[in-house]
Amino acid sequence: MTKQDALSRDRGNQPLWVWIMVLTAHAGRCVYCDERQSETLEHEAPLASEAGRDIWWNLVPACDRCNGWKHKKSASEWAFDMKMHHAHPKVGFARHALPLQAVEGIKERIAQVQREIQGAARRTWFERHYGDVKTPRLRFEKHEEVERCTKKLQGYSYPPWESTEAGQSETTCMRILCCGYHQKDSTLEFVTLPKADRRDLERMAYARGLWTGDLIGALLKAALDEWRQSRPAEGNPQGGAKLPLSPQS
Ligand SMILES: [Zn+2]
Ligand SMILES: [Zn+2]
Structure with a gap:
């Protein structure tokens, strides 16, 4: 098996929550061109060690075009080739190259998106909300989930993982702008x-x-409190203030 085969296999093996967590980062845009919508998980470091495989913090969002153009190179190798291409266009260091402006920002954007992806609150939010969801087999189905999540996130005034937690739980989201705090016996x-x-x-x-x-x-x-207080006594079904919907007598 070639290294590239191993890479695409690892990508496919990532659970849904990792797909959503990575593809919604950097405002849903490819970290390389900073222009197209991200479509795939890219291993930023070219996996020098076996231990580096499959690990979410090594993943960045990329569009299929950049993913294909970058191919087996590391991000810095690819960026270097593209810079050479722009400096000496006729020599042709890169068959495909992004505009120089985009190339120059790659390093900083990767650092930025990695900070975002590695943020504990954000990561926990995705794991809590999508960790139990079955990972669809097909890529377009994963994309549909990403899209649904993006829409959901747009409904918040700010990212729900930035809202404070109302309680402590290892398994349930307790963010007060998100899932809220559920009392033990509540329904x-x-x-x-x-x-x-x-x-x-x-x-x-x-x-x-x-x-x-x-x-x-x-x-x-x-x-409810008001109604309870207005009730004359326990065991008097006729008592109590009338709710707006109760029949007139
Ligand atoms: Zn791209
Ligand atoms: Zn929540």
């Missing part, structure tokens, strides 16, 4: 809301720094 209730109200509810939740579910819970809690 999930469903509400139906017209679209416009739903939108405003989300805005209200952001403004209060709460997960929408927690906000609904807090609003309900106030109404």
